Amino acid sequence: MSTRYETVIGLETHIELKTETKAFCSCAVEFGAEPNTHCCPVCTGMPGALPVLNAKAVEFAVKAGLLLHCRVSLRSKLDRKNYYYPDLPKAYQISQYDQPICTGGWLEIPSGGGTKRIRIERLHLEEDAGKLIHGEGGTLLDCNRCGVPLIEIVTMPDFRSAEEVTAYLQLLRERIRFAGLSDCRMNEGSLRCDVNLSIRPLGSHALGERAELKNLNSFQFAAKAIAYEERRQAAVLDAGGALFPETRGFDEGTGETFPMRRKESQSDYRFFPEPDLPPIVLTQEQVARWASELPELPDVLRERWRATYGVNRETAEALTVTRAAAEAFERAAALTRFPKLLATLLAADPARLAEGEIPVSAEHLAALSDLLGEKTIGSGTAKELLALLWKEDQDPREAVGRLGLGKITDRAVLEPLTREILADSPRAAADYRAGKKAALQSLLGQAMRRTQGRADPDVTRELFLASLQAEPRKEE
Amino acid sequence: MDKVCGMTALGLSAALRRRELSAREAALACLARMEEREPQLHAYLTVSRDEALAEADAADRRLAAGEPLSPLDGVPMAVKDNLCTKGVRTTCASRMLEGFVPPYDAEAVSRLGRAGAVLLGKTNLDEFAMGSDTGTSAFGPTANPIDPSRVPGGSSGGSAAAVAAGEALFALGSDTGGSVRQPAALCGVVGLRPTYGRISRYGLVGFGPSLDQVGLVTKDARDCAAVLAATAGFDPHDATSSRQSPGAYLDGIGDGVRGMRAALVRESLAEAEPCVRRELLRAVAKLESLGARVDELSLPFLKDMLPAYHILGSAEASSNLARFDGVRYGFRASGVSDWRQLIRESRSRGFGLEVKRRILLGTFVLTKEQRDAYEKARRLRRKTASSMAAALSYYDFLLLPTSPEVAWKRGEKRDPVAMYRSDLFVVPASIAGLPAVSVPFGEENGLPVGVQLVGRAFGERELLRAACAVEEGRA
Numbered sequence: 005m006s007t008r009y010e011t012v013i014g015l016e017t018h019i020e021l022k023t024e025t026k027a028f029c030s031c032a033v034e035f036g037a038e039p040n041t042h043c044c045p046v047c048t049g050m051p052g053a054l055p056v057l058n059a060k061a062v063e064f065a066v067k068a069g070l071l072l073h074c075r076v077s078l079r080s081k082l083d084r085k086n087y088y089y090p091d092l093p094k095a096y097q098i099s100q101y102d103q104p105i106c107t108g109g110w111l112e113i114p115s116g117g118g119t120k121r122i123r124i125e126r127l128h129l130e131e132d133a134g135k136l137i138h139g140e141g142g143t144l145l146d147c148n149r150c151g152v153p154l155i156e157i158v159t160m161p162d163f164r165s166a167e168e169v170t171a172y173l174q175l176l177r178e179r180i181r182f183a184g185l186s187d188c189r190m191n192e193g194s195l196r197c198d199v200n201l202s203i204r205p206l207g208s209h210a211l212g213e214r215a216e217l218k219n220l221n222s223f224q225f226a227a228k229a230i231a232y233e234e235r236r237q238a239a240v241l242d243a244g245g246a247l248f249p250e251t252r253g254f255d256e257g258t259g260e261t262f263p264m265r266r267k268e269s270q271s272d273y274r275f276f277p278e279p280d281l282p283p284i285v286l287t288q289e290q291v292a293r294w295a296s297e298l299p300e301l302p303d304v305l306r307e308r309w310r311a312t313y314g315v316n317r318e319t320a321e322a323l324t325v326t327r328a329a330a331e332a333f334e335r336a337a338a339l340t341r342f343p344k345l346l347a348t349l350l351a352a353d354p355a356r357l358a359e360g361e362i363p364v365s366a367e368h369l370a371a372l373s374d375l376l377g378e379k380t381i382g383s384g385t386a387k388e389l390l391a392l393l394w395k396e397d398q399d400p401r402e403a404v405g406r407l408g409l410g411k412i413t414d415r416a417v418l419e420p421l422t423r424e425i426l427a428d429s430p431r432a433a434a435d436y437r438a439g440k441k442a443a444l445q446s447l448l449g450q451a452m453r454r455t456q457g458r459a460d461p462d463v464t465r466e467l468f469l470a471s472l473q474a475e476p477r478k479e480e
Numbered sequence: 481m482d483k484v485c486g487m488t489a490l491g492l493s494a495a496l497r498r499r500e501l502s503a504r505e506a507a508l509a510c511l512a513r514m515e516e517r518e519p520q521l522h523a524y525l526t527v528s529r530d531e532a533l534a535e536a537d538a539a540d541r542r543l544a545a546g547e548p549l550s551p552l553d554g555v556p557m558a559v560k561d562n563l564c565t566k567g568v569r570t571t572c573a574s575r576m577l578e579g580f581v582p583p584y585d586a587e588a589v590s591r592l593g594r595a596g597a598v599l600l601g602k603t604n605l606d607e608f609a610m611g612s613d614t615g616t617s618a619f620g621p622t623a624n625p626i627d628p629s630r631v632p633g634g635s636s637g638g639s640a641a642a643v644a645a646g647e648a649l650f651a652l653g654s655d656t657g658g659s660v661r662q663p664a665a666l667c668g669v670v671g672l673r674p675t676y677g678r679i680s681r682y683g684l685v686g687f688g689p690s691l692d693q694v695g696l697v698t699k700d701a702r703d704c705a706a707v708l709a710a711t712a713g714f715d716p717h718d719a720t721s722s723r724q725s726p727g728a729y730l731d732g733i734g735d736g737v738r739g740m741r742a743a744l745v746r747e748s749l750a751e752a753e754p755c756v757r758r759e760l761l762r763a764v765a766k767l768e769s770l771g772a773r774v775d776e777l778s779l780p781f782l783k784d785m786l787p788a789y790h791i792l793g794s795a796e797a798s799s800n801l802a803r804f805d806g807v808r809y810g811f812r813a814s815g816v817s818d819w820r821q822l823i824r825e826s827r828s829r830g831f832g833l834e835v836k837r838r839i840l841l842g843t844f845v846l847t848k849e850q851r852d853a854y855e856k857a858r859r860l861r862r863k864t865a866s867s868m869a870a871a872l873s874y875y876d877f878l879l880l881p882t883s884p885e886v887a888w889k890r891g892e893k894r895d896p897v898a899m900y901r902s903d904l905f906v907v908p909a910s911i912a913g914l915p916a917v918s919v920p921f922g923e924e925n926g927l928p929v930g931v932q933l934v935g936r937a938f939g940e941r942e943l944l945r946a947a948c949a950v951e952e953g954r955a
Contacts, residue, residue: 045584049803051577051685052564052586056719086799086846090819095802143819145807274846276854279690279796281719 009203009241011234012211013163017176019155019186020132020194021064027131027153028055028098035192039137039146047151049093054280057082061153062105062284063294064185065129068155069106070295071179072124078286080105082129082278087271090143091134093150101275104128105284113171122172123160130154161200161211166230170223173197175303182302182327190222197226202247203237212237213247217261219254229254233261299327305334313343322351325358332362332369339370342377349373349386356394364393372400384457385409413460415467418451421459422467425450436472444468484509485646489703492649493551496543503539503554506649507532507598510556514600514647521623523632523641525561527601528568532556535598542596551706553596558648560639561602562609563589563694564683568599572685573617574607576830577810586683587718588652588694588711595710600648603638607832608687608801609659611635612902613893616834621890624667626927630887633663639697640667650707651697656688657789658882658906660695661918665882665930668920670947672696672704673906675937676913677722679708680715687797687838689720691789691910701919701948705729708940727941737949738771740942742933743875747782748905753885759922759929760881766953767879772946777871777878782908784860789907790838790900791845791857798842804830837896865912872914872936877946880905882918882930909934917947921954 026033029046045053066076083101109124132152137144157176163169177188177195188195197220202212215233220226233252240247249267254260302324309315309323323333333350337343346369350357372393376386381404389400389409404410412418425447426433435443447468451459484492484506495501511529518524539554548554559565562572564582571577585593593599606616614622614637622637624630625645632641636653640663643651653660655673664671672695679694686692694711698704712726744764749757764774806812806826813825831839845854871878883902893899909916914937918930931950935943 045582048808050582050584050809051570051572051580051803052562052582052681052683053584054682054689054718056717084799086802088802088805088820088823090805090807090823093803093808095805096799272847274799274843276795276799276846279688279720 008206009234009238010206010208011164011230012161012202012204013169013230014161014200015157015159015163015169015172016198016200017157017173018196019068019157019180019188021061021153021155022184022186023058023060023064023153025058025060026151027058027061027129028151031151033152034148035194037148039144039148041148043147043150047093048147049095055098057281057284058153061129062286064153065105065127065155066286066291067183067294067298068157068180068185069109069127070291070298071183071301072106072109072111072127072157072176074106074109074124074127076106076286076291077103078288078291079103079283081283082281083275084278085130085273085275087273089133090145091136091150093134093147097131097133098278098281099130100128111172111175113168113175115168115171120162120168122162122168125158125160127155127157130156166227169199169230170227173223173226178302178324182324182330183298184327199226199230201230201233201237203234203241213249215247215249215261216251216267217254218251218264221256225254225256228259229261232259236261299330302330305330309337309347313337313347315344315347319347319351322354322357323347325354326360328361329357332364332366335366336369336373339366340373340377342373345377346370346373349376349383349390352387353390364390364397368393368397368400375400375404379411379460380404381409381411382457382461384452385411409458411460412455412458413463415463418459418464419467421451421454422447422464422471425454426468426471433472444472485513487649488699489555489649490551490706492555493553496539496554497548499543503536503543503598504533506554507536507556507600510600510647510649513645517625517645517647520628521625521641521645521647522620523603523622523638523645523647524558524601525571525573525604525617525619525638526569528599531568532598532600539596539598549594549596550710552592552710555597555649556600557592557597558600558603558639558642558651559589560605560636560651560653562605562654562685563652564685565589565599565602568602570602570685571619572608573605573619574831574835575618575811576804576827577685580810582683584683586694587680587715589683591711591713592652592707597710603636603642603651605638606635607835608685608797609635609654609656610687610797610834610838612658612662612899613888613890614638614663615890616832618832623890624887626668627887629889630927631666631890633666633883633887635659635663636671636695636697637663640664640669640671643667643669643697643699650699650703652711653695653697654684654686655693655695655910656686656691656793657910658903660697661882661906661916661930661932662903664697665918665920665928665932666887668923668928670698670700670704670920670951671882671918671930672698672708672940672944673909673916674708674712674940675722675915677720678726678915678938678940679711680713680718680721682715682717687800688793689796689800691793691796701917701944701951702730702733704917704947705733705941705944708944712940722938724938727938729941729944731941733945733948734952735945736770737767737946740772740876740946741874742767742772742774742877742879742946743777743871744774744879745782746776746778747780748880751783751884751904752881755886755924756881756884756929759924760879760931763921763931763950763953764879767950770949770953772949774879775875777875779867779908781860781864783904785864785907785911786900786904788857788860788864789903789911790841791853792861792911794838794842795846795854796842798839798846801831801835801839806830834896861911864908868908868912868914868934869937872934876935876942878934880908880932880934882906882932886924886927886929905932913937915940915943917943919947919950921950
């Protein structure tokens with residue numbers, strides 16, 4: 005885009021809360037279930053059915069607000085947002101209008117080598133709509149998603165680039181996920197983001213006419229849509245044209261945004277206080293308790309692990325994939341003499357870590373990394389043992405003894421082995437003597453294979469070298 | 481038949497326990513009365529004869545075993561057709577819900593079912609309970625049993641007419657702005673609007689959730705206490721229902737009003753027809769003779785409450801009735817080409833005139849441009865509630881007429897504003913969320929007059945005790 009303009013972006017992010025039941029009834033929240041299997045008179049808007057607020061949804065919304073440094077309102081209310089759409093059974097959405105549950109927070113994102121604070125204007129609680137399934141025979145309505153609790157997080161127009169937007173979304177997703185409040189899966193719609201974008205001449209402080217970009221189903225698409233929209237708006241202004249407020253969609257195929265509707269015709273949602281639900285009243289104690297239940301933030305944990313254990317960034321990121329994984333590492337790291345080894349060992353299988361609860365006790369994880377650090381076992385054996393512990397938690401020291409997995413350091417055992425290998429591999433021995441030092445690795449590899457990884461590499465190497473150097477070179 | 485149909489619910493209950501007659505006989509008596517009078521009255525929209533007789537037989541087995549579920553076990557009742565009844569169609573007297581059979585019972589209905597009451601059928605109402613004479617029903621009006629050329633009042637006109645005609649021993653109604661009290665007055669029966677939150681609204685197809693309450697139509701105050709005891713109480717499915725435990729409404733109901741303090745609302749005298757004023761003053765004299773002290777009290781903004789009520793009620797109605805869009809249940813317009821047209825046509829053809837009028841009014845007052853009127857109505861509501869609560873911190877109850885006039889001729893009030901005006905005295909208690917009861921007291925040319933007692937929040941026990949005294953003092 006032209007360097008004569010500055011981009012100004014604000015975000016509205018919707019996140020589905022991972023409560024067990026819906027916001028106003030006791031139907032289960034489950035993505036991907038058979039259509040219309042999780043619905044009842046309340047969430048399908050049957051006559052006379054009444055909503056009752058799920059206390060868990062309030063708790064999750066407040067916790068999300070606390071993660072974003074928001075002020076929590078001890079008294080807030082729910083309002084009706086009225087509009088007709090076939091996926092909205094009551095023809096109004098229960099939302100929060102002028103008294104949101106959380107206001108005024110911020111999130112600090114990495115930006116240009118430093119950090120930048122993105123201000124959060126508000127965070128409010130509302131309900132999701134159903135899903136329309138368009139087919140040849142007509143359109144079908146799936147009410148499973150009707151009434152799933154959502155939070156909407158509105159930022160101030162503080163972003164200046166797609167990179168900042170992506171950084172914010174990544175950090176937001178990580179925190180919300182880490183606290184167990186949502187899965188934040190953009191492809192499943194549990195995290196949805198609308199981008200409000202305008203441009204203005206560099207140095208100007210006035211805001212330009214903004215376009216609201218919708219249907220952004222991944223971080224990548226959000227970045228692409230922003231890049232396209234910056235260029236489009238600049239081109240309009242450069243050509244002497246005028247921009248107007250509008251809503252635009254994003255075409256994943258062409259990477260372009262396209263007009264959906266102009267904002268002047270914006271509907272009046274006729275908000276008014278939801279008469280079926282009393283105001284949400286919280287106590288200071290309740291909020292304090294919820295705050296105390298929140299985990300330490302993943303970025304804080306990573307920094308501490310780096311400083312105290314020397315754990316590198318990639319490893320630490322794998323360990324903060326879930327709160328359960330991070331907490332399991334924290335507990336075990338305090339019990340072992342080799343926390344960094346433990347970190348590397350756990351991070352080696354990130355998919356398993358992400359599964360959920362960690363089925364191995366901290367004591368056993370610590371014992372395992374002690375065995376590795378003391379060189380009683382090698383790293384291959386450690387990985388095998390970890391897999392074993394994952395299936396059935398047990399004391400790794402006992403398992404090593406019972407399964408005979410300890411490292412072999414006994415020269416009386418290893419020396420005959422190295423001789424045997426040298427005899428079987430005259431070629432490798434010759435190569436080594438001819439100066440190809442890499443041949444030693446292949447000899448070591450064979451020793452490992454023949455001992456299922458239990459041969460002590462230092463002792464074995466020493467024995468190979470002794471043999472190779474002792475035998476006279478035939479050419480001479 | 482005449483014997484059963486003339487009894488009170490508690491009178492029948494005693495007879496059932498003594499096995500002087502059976503629940504089946506009681507149900508059959510009401511059904512026979514219906515056959516005789518329904519062609520003229522049209523109080524019922526649906527009669528569930530077979531189900532009723534099966535329920536009555538089950539009650540008889542319990543009664544024979546000496547294990548009745550409650551004092552209402554085996555007593556035949558009617559339910560206003562805007563309360564959901566599982567497996568029995570619920571129309572709200574609207575084409576919009578033609579053919580709708582709810583998969584669930586309203587909480588008040590299921591509580592009465594657990595008490596053993598026998599559901600005879602569903603009663604007529606103004607469409608979606610919007611009206612004051614049961615004339616806006618899409619399925620035709622109901623007549624007043626006392627004089628069928630006259631209206632029964634509304635919107636619970638079917639329930640009031642059924643009880644007055646002996647076609648049921650008691651009935652459930654709903655009261656948003658007087659819809660139980662006003663028809664009770666016009667038909668000469670007792671109508672109670674309990675405190676907001678006293679009876680669960682779950683399953684009531686209301687139109688103004690902050691004003692709607694399930695109400696009771698009975699033959700006397702004692703029956704009213706018995707039915708309230710069976711229906712009141714916290715319901716986890718209604719977030720606005722109260723956790724305060726229900727009272728022992730029948731205990732001491734006959735203890736009289738000696739020492740009670742009442743306040744006659746001064747402004748109501750000027751607004752009532754002479755015959756209504758006369759009976760109200762006679763009721764005051766009677767209360768005084770029974771040992772109550774009656775003062776006069778001014779509620780200067782009485783007349784402002786009616787427009788405030790219509791603004792708030794219509795605003796909520798415009799949103800509450802928006803779900804009737806032809807997408808999931810009820811009436812669906814055919815011959816449409818897209819979803820916008822589907823919703824527009826279903827609503828245009830499904831709703832009647834009065835409902836449309838209120839939806840339009842409600843939509844209008846909620847727009848940004850008209851917001852002032854809505855906010856003003858909300859302020860007036862708070863003011864009303866606090867000034868009435870202040871008065872009731874001293875007085876045990878307030879006295880007003882129920883209706884400014886006796887039952888009028890059918891088709892007489894064609895101007896909607898004239899119709900709205902008939903709710904002048906019933907709207908204040910609705911706006912304030914207070915309990916209020918209409919008790920028959922005196923008559924004019926054979927047409928009953930009702931007086932209204934408004935009590936303290938959750939003070940139904942004292943309120944019904946006073947109602948019982950008024951009732952016994954009449955003649």
